[in-house]
Amino acid sequence: MAPDGLSLVSATIIPKDMFFYNLLKPWLGDGLLLSAGDKWSHHCCLLTPAFHFEILKPYVKIFNKSAGIMHAKWQCLALEGSTHLDMFEHISLMTLDSLQKCVFSFDSNCQESPSEYIAAILELSALVVKWQEQIFLHMDFLYNLTPNGWRFHRACNLVHNFTDAVIQERRRALISGGSHDFLKAKAKAKTLDFIDVLLLAKDEDGKQLSDENIRAEADTFMFEGHDTTASGLSWVLYNLAKHPEYQERCRQEVQELLRDREPQEIEWDDLAQLPFLTMCIKESLRLHPSVTVIARRCTQDVRLPDGRVIPKGSICVISIFGIHHNPSIWPDPEVYNPFRFDPEIPQKRSPLAFIPFSAGPRNCIGQTFAMTEMKVVLALTLLRFRVLPDEEEPRRKPELILRAEGGLRLRVEPLSAGSR
Numbered sequence: 282m283a284p285d286g287l288s289l290v291s292a293t294i295i296p297k298d299m300f301f302y303n304l305l306k307p308w309l310g311d312g313l314l315l316s317a318g319d320k321w322s323h324h325c326c327l328l329t330p331a332f333h334f335e336i337l338k339p340y341v342k343i344f345n346k347s348a349g350i351m352h353a354k355w356q357c358l359a360l361e362g363s364t365h366l367d368m369f370e371h372i373s374l375m376t377l378d379s380l381q382k383c384v385f386s387f388d389s390n391c392q393e394s395p396s397e398y399i400a401a402i403l404e405l406s407a408l409v410v411k412w413q414e415q416i417f418l419h420m421d422f423l424y425n426l427t428p429n430g431w432r433f434h435r436a437c438n439l440v441h442n443f444t445d446a447v448i449q450e451r452r453r454a455l456i457s458g459g460s461h462d463f464l465k466a467k468a469k470a471k472t473l474d475f476i477d478v479l480l481l482a483k484d485e486d487g488k489q490l491s492d493e494n495i496r497a498e499a500d501t502f503m504f505e506g507h508d509t510t511a512s513g514l515s516w517v518l519y520n521l522a523k524h525p526e527y528q529e530r531c532r533q534e535v536q537e538l539l540r541d542r543e544p545q546e547i548e549w550d551d552l553a554q555l556p557f558l559t560m561c562i563k564e565s566l567r568l569h570p571s572v573t574v575i576a577r578r579c580t581q582d583v584r585l586p587d588g589r590v591i592p593k594g595s596i597c598v599i600s601i602f603g604i605h606h607n608p609s610i611w612p613d614p615e616v617y618n619p620f621r622f623d624p625e626i627p628q629k630r631s632p633l634a635f636i637p638f639s640a641g642p643r644n645c646i647g648q649t650f651a652m653t654e655m656k657v658v659l660a661l662t663l664l665r666f667r668v669l670p671d672e673e674e675p676r677r678k679p680e681l682i683l684r685a686e687g688g689l690r691l692r693v694e695p696l697s698a699g700s701r
């Protein structure tokens with residue numbers, strides 16, 4: 282499809298199809314993912330600054346720290362003799378830990394000890410998948426009568442209460458600290474979390490987001506940001522476990538970058554100095570895209586570049602997985618070959634041949650956040666561990682995101698300081 286094709290048609294002519302997304306409504310409210318029309322455009326403008334690189338830069342420290350906690354756990358498990366680990370389980374906790382710190386500045390220690398809030402998010406994500414599979418329960422009143430329905434609402438309340446409490450506390454701090462002076466001081470010290478940015482956000486008429494809207498956006502970031510990034514990271518580790526030659530090349534790139542540096546941490550400016558590792562992440566997102574399909578509803582006839590028309594009323598299910606495996610664009614599509622993304626080789630393919638973060642007006646607002654976190658965590662993981670495939674080959678399982686049946690198990694071997 283040409284860049285001026287379907288994906289760039291206004292978000293209002295081709296809104297998201299809500300059949301599936303409605304299931305998320307009680308949890309995520311009218312956050313960016315689920316809102317439509319004027320509300321979406323208004324919020325999109327207000328939220329874009331939250332993902333400005335000046336806001337994201339300090340989060341790199343958080344990513345280093347969260348990865349460090351996960352790696353310390355892996356070291357302990359290795360000492361006890363457990364080296365076969367489910368990547369999804371470990372990495373989802375780590376991405377949730379990071380998000381909770383970036384969104385709320387809250388440290389729940391969820392990687393070390395159970396957290397009610399994090400357990401509720403994991404339960405909600407699992408329940409939404411089950412609910413999606415039971416079409417006869419799509420009517421709220423039926424679902425609400427089932428034990429899963431009760432669990433869903435209990436977990437929703439817990440998550441909402443947590444977010445509300447943070448917003449209320451921050452509002453109180455704002456009042457006692459002299460309103461905007463408080464946030465300005467934080468902004469100067471570069472410690473703004475997403476809640477601060479949302480509280481600061483104002484449109485051109487000076488209108489701010491209501492508490493309910495802030496909650497919806499914060500809950501949406503927690504939902505959209507954890508599983509997607511965990512899936513991306515788990516699959517890139519799998520692909521590098523299957524291709525030790527690429528794994529070693531990434532490791533050398535990281536070692537070279539961090540040579541003579543203590544502590545061995547990745548900084549914002551390092552992110553552009555990891556070209557091969559970036560190619561490996563992109564090729565993994567092609568082969569194993571975290572989000573495999575998206576859906577849009579045409580509210581008007583839509584003319585494609587080749588003249589064919591998608592009639593008004595059609596629901597288009599766009600397979601990101603299918604686009605990424607199209608053999609006329611990606612020869613040997615099942616082969617993991619990071620050189621497809623070599624920036625030195627000019628690419629003739631359309632920019633729409635690779636859309637892990639979707640495309641057009643409703644693409645992923647969190648993509649720089651996600652790429653940053655994936656680069657930091659992958660670099661540190663390869664610096665500290667060798668990853669090897671498990672005896673059993675995983676089977677891809679597309680749910681809300683691309684998982685593996687029964688988890689994605691890999692072997693991790695700590696690298697001694699000498700062998701680094």
Ligand code: HEM
Pocket residue numbers: 297313314315325501502503505506507509510513570571572575576637638639642643644645646647648650651
């Ligand atoms: C590897 C990680 C990620 C992938 C592959 C990914 C992918 C996507 C895709 C494909 C969409 C479009 C969904 C649709 O059209 O139905 C999307 C939307 C979205 N993503 Fe991400 N995402 C990732 C990480 C994140 C993170 C870390 C955040 C926030 C912290 C985030 C926030 C959002 C939001 C708010 C939307 C809705 C945007 C809108 O409708 O305007 N995502 N993402």
